[in-house]
Amino acid sequence: xxxxxxxxxxxxxxxxxxxxxxxxxxxxxxxxxxxxxxxxxxxxxxxxxxxxxxxxxxxxxxxxxxxxxxxxxxxxxxxxxxxxxxxxxxxxxxxxxxxxxxxxxxxxxxxxxxxxxxxxxxxxxxxxxxxxxxxxxxxxxxxxxxxxxxxxxxxxxxxxxxxxxxxxxxxxxxxxxxxxxxxxxxxxxxxxxxxxxxxxxxxxxxxxxxxxxxxxxxxxxxxxxxxxxxxxxxxxxxxxxxxxxxxxxxxxxxxxxxxxxxxxxxxxxxxxxxxxxxxxxxx
Amino acid sequence: xxxxxxxxxxxxxxxxxxxxxxxxxxxxxxxxxxxxxxxxxxxxxxxxxxxxxxx
Numbered sequence: 001x002x003x004x005x006x007x008x009x010x011x012x013x014x015x016x017x018x019x020x021x022x023x024x025x026x027x028x029x030x031x032x033x034x035x036x037x038x039x040x041x042x043x044x045x046x047x048x049x050x051x052x053x054x055x056x057x058x059x060x061x062x063x064x065x066x067x068x069x070x071x072x073x074x075x076x077x078x079x080x081x082x083x084x085x086x087x088x089x090x091x092x093x094x095x096x097x098x099x100x101x102x103x104x105x106x107x108x109x110x111x112x113x114x115x116x117x118x119x120x121x122x123x124x125x126x127x128x129x130x131x132x133x134x135x136x137x138x139x140x141x142x143x144x145x146x147x148x149x150x151x152x153x154x155x156x157x158x159x160x161x162x163x164x165x166x167x168x169x170x171x172x173x174x175x176x177x178x179x180x181x182x183x184x185x186x187x188x189x190x191x192x193x194x195x196x197x198x199x200x201x202x203x204x205x206x207x208x209x210x211x212x213x214x215x216x217x218x219x220x221x222x223x224x225x226x227x228x229x230x231x232x233x234x235x236x237x238x239x240x241x242x243x244x245x246x247x248x249x250x251x252x253x254x255x256x257x258x259x260x261x262x263x264x265x266x267x268x269x270x271x272x273x274x275x276x277x278x279x280x281x282x283x
Numbered sequence: 284x285x286x287x288x289x290x291x292x293x294x295x296x297x298x299x300x301x302x303x304x305x306x307x308x309x310x311x312x313x314x315x316x317x318x319x320x321x322x323x324x325x326x327x328x329x330x331x332x333x334x335x336x337x338x
Binding site: 008009010011012015016019031033059060061062089132134135136137139162237253254255256257 | 302303304305306317318329332333334335336337338
């Protein structure tokens with residue numbers, strides 16, 4: 001019988017669905033609260049218990065990355081892999097990989113200081129969207145409509161204690177139809193897609209957005225699979241937006257939520273079941 | 284099962300078979316709560332969102 005682990009410090013709707021899906025299969029699994037996870041780096045790895053595979057649902061990017069790095073060092077298959085988490089958890093890395101794969105993305109500039117960001121934003125032309133390198137749900141994402149707004153926001157970013165906040169990820173404001181598209185990808189297959197509607201740039205359910213089923217088209221499927229492959233593959237949530245010139249790949253999420261997806265599709269698509277199937281196939 | 288919110292002492296209903304680290308919220312004060320023990324069943328205010336949290 002396969003031995004699995006689920007890493008999660010917060011058990012939300014998604015994790016409960018995954019636990020229930022695991023309990024319907026002939027497998028043994030442990031829920032590991034990642035806040036209490038430790039593993040030796042050299043010598044016997046007694047505390048990194050030998051699991052066939054570990055599903056990482058950890059909400060903290062740092063904990064997720066290091067936990068999977070340690071599990072992989074102990075011979076456990078991590079879903080997703082540590083390098084995939086590293087690629088998805090940093091928007092600059094994600095954008096570089098999407099661009100290197102030749103995929104259409106919004107115009108993006110990285111400025112390494114708030115001062116340089118002001119000049120970069122002016123060159124891009126307002127409005128410009130400023131995003132933090134890590135994080136989700138639209139947190140700290142700001143639309144800058146002119147130089148004065150940009151200066152104010154960049155001054156605030158400069159005052160934040162984290163050096164990473166002083167690096168500005170700037171993106172063109174794409175003229176999109178009040179929604180984005182979340183595509184769930186398992187390996188080389190698309191599980192399904194939803195339109196996510198919001199009142200501002202935030203469209204996730206956690207931010208009060210709503211979801212509707214989105215039909216799969218060759219363009220959508222091809223771009224989502226290409227974006228997933230670009231970051232290294234796995235079970236991923238690919239975010240796309242509809243620009244006047246076609247679909248653009250925005251970002252890739254390594255531990256996608258799917259409550260909104262479930263509300264949109266009901267029982268027609270079993271996301272938790274798809275995750276468990278992918279996890280078992282990875283062992 | 285009904286527990287008492289550690290913030291406002293309001294009633295908090297948990298679904299049957301709660302899980303460790305499960306997140307719920309108090310219907311009275313909206314505090315986000317975490318199941319921190321199953322035996323005995325205990326809830327505490329959930330950790331605040333951190334800078335690197337996300338999907």
